[in-house]
Amino acid sequence: MIERTVRGVRVPGVMYGTAWKEDRTQELVEEAFVTGYRAFDTANQRKHYHEAAVGEALRGRERGQLFLQTKFTHRAGQDHRLPYDAVAPIGTQVEQSFGSSLAHLHTTYVDAYVLHGPSTTRGLAPEDVDAWRAMERLHDTGAAHLLGVSNVTRDQLEQLCGLARVPPAFVQNRCHATRGWDADVRALCRRRDVTYQGFSLLTANRATLARPLFDEVMHRTGGTREQIVFRFAVQVGMLPLTGTSSPQHMRDDLAIDDFELTEREVEAIERAGAP
Numbered sequence: 001m002i003e004r005t006v007r008g009v010r011v012p013g014v015m016y017g018t019a020w021k022e023d024r025t026q027e028l029v030e031e032a033f034v035t036g037y038r039a040f041d042t043a044n045q046r047k048h049y050h051e052a053a054v055g056e057a058l059r060g061r062e063r064g065q066l067f068l069q070t071k072f073t074h075r076a077g078q079d080h081r082l083p084y085d086a087v088a089p090i091g092t093q094v095e096q097s098f099g100s101s102l103a104h105l106h107t108t109y110v111d112a113y114v115l116h117g118p119s120t121t122r123g124l125a126p127e128d129v130d131a132w133r134a135m136e137r138l139h140d141t142g143a144a145h146l147l148g149v150s151n152v153t154r155d156q157l158e159q160l161c162g163l164a165r166v167p168p169a170f171v172q173n174r175c176h177a178t179r180g181w182d183a184d185v186r187a188l189c190r191r192r193d194v195t196y197q198g199f200s201l202l203t204a205n206r207a208t209l210a211r212p213l214f215d216e217v218m219h220r221t222g223g224t225r226e227q228i229v230f231r232f233a234v235q236v237g238m239l240p241l242t243g244t245s246s247p248q249h250m251r252d253d254l255a256i257d258d259f260e261l262t263e264r265e266v267e268a269i270e271r272a273g274a275p
């Protein structure tokens with residue numbers, strides 16, 4: 001399986017996303033592990049994730065084999081099932097949420113800790129800076145090996161990189177082919193040595209995937225449309241996420257080192273979503 005090293009930490013090339021699985025979370029994460037996935041993305045946000053079920057699924061597995069990533073989610077992104085005290089200062093909320101994540105995941109550290117998203121659509125608010133400072137302190141203790149940020153614009157990432165004492169190692173964003181597969185943010189990631197994690201690579205790009213270009217590449221490589229997208233993602237330096245619930249698709253989404261795209265195919269796919 002494809003693997004990479006991010007700031008000295010080994011990271012599997014494809015990550016299994018655990019959102020929206022509710023009662024099936026444990027069973028599907030177990031299935032993903034058996035299929036060969038070793039990187040798992042979750043969040044201490046009960047509204048969309050069941051982090052404790054992820055922990056149950058992986059309980060007893062050799063910790064050193066796993067790459068576990070979870071997130072701190074601001075109050076506005078949560079429902080009533082908060083993993084922290086709603087009126088505590090943000091720094092305390094981060095500590096409480098993180099402590100609860102470690103308990104859910106039966107671990108003493110996470111490989112990556114991600115700020116789920118800034119609290120405003122433009123710029124960074126004081127609570128985002130407070131959250132990042134608290135995350136940096138967790139990094140200092142050794143309990144969060146790498147830090148990341150999600151759902152950011154290029155400007156927000158630039159601002160964060162400018163103020164961070166511990167710079168982000170990851171960005172996790174929805175990747176729209178119509179925006180050059182998030183070209184602006186990816187370009188900044190390359191400059192700042194940040195690894196880009198792409199989600200909704202399939203669901204956000206249905207029209208692009210239906211283009212004849214994909215039929216041609218399928219014909220040449222023997223890969224499926226979906227495998228071509230994940231292969232493309234890897235070849236342009238992304239770390240793709242899949243949240244499939246199908247055992248067959250779990251296997252397919254991992255089996256993307258069986259073929260390679262040519263430079264021309266990669267360039268054509270880069271442009272495929274342009275209006």
Ligand SMILES: NC(=O)c1ccc[n+]([C@@H]2O[C@H](COP(=O)([O-])OP(=O)(O)OC[C@H]3O[C@@H](n4cnc5c(N)ncnc54)[C@H](OP(=O)(O)O)[C@@H]3O)[C@@H](O)[C@H]2O)c1
Pocket residue numbers: 016017018019020041042116150151172199200201202203224226227241242243244245246249250252253
């Ligand atoms: N940071 C954030 O705010 C945020 C937001 C959204 C998602 N995420 C993360 O990203 C993960 C992935 O989410 P996503 O939005 O990319 O959607 P997703 O939950 O992975 O959904 C992907 C869709 O593509 C289908 N699919 C996957 N592999 C396929 C294949 N090989 N062939 C055909 N269909 C295939 C799946 O159907 P089947 O189940 O039938 O295969 C599913 O309908 C989440 O679980 C979560 O961890 C993070």
